Amino acid sequence: MKKTILAVCLCIASTAVFAQKPKSQRVGLKKEFVEEITALGSKPQVKAALQTILDLEPETRKDHILLTEIPAPPFAEEVRGKQYGKMLSEIGVDSLWTDAVGNVIALRKGKSGKKKVVIDAHLDTVFPEGTDVKVRYAGDTLKAPGIGDDTRGLAIVLTVLKALNKNKIQTEADVYVIGTVGEEGLGDLRGVKQLYSKDGLKIDSHIAVDGGGVGRIVNGGVGSLRYKVTFKGPGGHSYGAFGLVNPHNALARAIHYFTVEADKFTKTGEKTTYNIGVIGGGTSVNAIPFESWMEVDMRSESPEKLKQINQLLQTAIKRGLAEENAIKRMGEDLTVDVKNVGDRPTGFLAETAPLVQRAAAVADFFGSVPMLGMSSTNANTPLSLGIPCVTIGGGGTGGNAHALDEWWYNDKGHLAIQNALLLLLAEAGFAK
Structure with a gap:
């Protein structure tokens, strides 16, 4: 596998800037999870899906720019949410809806549906209404408020869904693909709190995509x-x-x-x-x-x-x-x-937990050094409730998060998308 389609994947992705830079800890990988991910990555359909991600790079860039240029200020994510829902629908899902607080939720049914797995990125940015969000170009570098945090995550999730559908990959678990509201600032995680409320989805595990490089795994909530x-x-x-x-x-x-x-x-x-x-x-x-x-x-x-x-x-x-x-x-x-x-809320998922081990083994598979750390992300809520969750990175190289001159450069950014896809398949189960 690593010597064929994904030879380019052996390079370590550069790390995008996090809003926080807490201490990190290298993961102690367990052999069983390394073997699990290696076996999953060797499946012909999975190889094809990883190649599809590379082929879709121009389309991912287009989605990234389109969504960045739709303002999503605090408590006003509706317009971007409608566009995101339209894009999910065009890719193809089994059902699609917007919940009471504005989360855009798509369901991709699994073979058994006995488990419910979420993959999400957040719709909102920190920038107030009236902020100029037009993307500017400096060579291959994209510059705009919110270009990395977290519009890059939204584009990643779309491409993961495209790769799954194009290669007719079915999961055992039901997969919920979600654009959440209220992750930033005074939004106070209202989107993800709604997902885990008494009227929520009864989720079994959760993967959030938000900032950082391929090796960066957030398993603790500040x-x-x-x-x-x-x-x-x-x-x-x-x-x-x-x-x-x-x-x-x-x-x-x-x-x-x-x-x-x-x-x-x-x-x-x-x-x-x-x-x-x-x-x-x-x-x-x-x-x-x-x-x-x-x-x-x-x-x-x-x-x-x-x-x-x-x-x-x-x-x-x-x-x-x-x-x-x-x-x-x-x-x-x-x-x-x-x-x-x-x-x-605070929360923590042990290094030995299957989801953390899978996330680390996937990062290792793509040539990155898996490092655990704590941050304040959508993972806080599920972690506080004892539900397995990690936040993984958007890849590439970026900087100036939460500033008007925020930027992002596609330095092997496809690795982060492949990373998200393989982790999702490992957690949701590859249906035979």
Whole structure:
């Protein structure tokens, strides 16, 4: 196999940039899974499907560009979702629908249907409405907001489906091909949370495609808590109403007390981070503001440490509120509204788990060094529920994720598509 059609696949794919770069761990491969993947990759239909992926490279590029140029800002993925559904339908699936939150779901029925396997990429980007998403070209490099994260993943999933259909490959399990909403930012994984809700699909295993190189396997979810904290007061003239409580003062105190304690707390133990990402409020230089607010992001690999740093934040907020109220000279007290705007659970799938071993064996099959790591992706939710899930990479080379000058270059990008196809077949079962 490795000496025929896939001779080119022995090169290691370059790694696209992740939004996070957590520590990685090399996988200890088990012989049984290496043998399983080698046997699967040697099947004539599978060889043909892998070749089809190479043949479809111009079409994959076309799909990639088309989808990138359809805006999919937070909470407004509908237009891109409709196009993605149309493309899935044209390729050929057994059924297609959009669920209550906007996930585009296609079902490709398996021979037995006793197992349900998902392969997904997310529809949304981090960029607000009105962002110019027209693809620009610098030689062979594609430049546009969202070109890598995660429009590349969407194009990969489409090509995997095309290769399966063209080569008439049937799986034992039912396969759900999904474009999910709400993976980024304040979307708070709402798409994948819906999939695993009481009204969801009853999924047995899940493969997400999102960033990174062929060897990069995310088997752990970095949990996060996000808050919008708003201090509120009566507001008034800076001179005439001097002595009223000032929300900005309370916010400043809260930020100071939190960051001082959080800095000490995060220096030891499992990686834990904090960030004051956005602040706002006030109307004029000569007006006491009636509100002052901030958006806070906290992340950790440890549920316990996430809980503890959250307590530091809550304590700092209360202290800032109390101290500002204590120095008022007239008027009403400040109040504070603490709104949770994001809660991504932590989770972990052991290195020895069959899905992790299969993902590692497939990456090894294509000449990459399989490396495990933690990140914040659609995998967080299933992992937190004990459902096997990994996030695999989109391949190629890319950079500046979440920036207006995001870019992606097709450096052996077909390897990531072949990687996704072979892993999906291994997990869903090749029907004889």
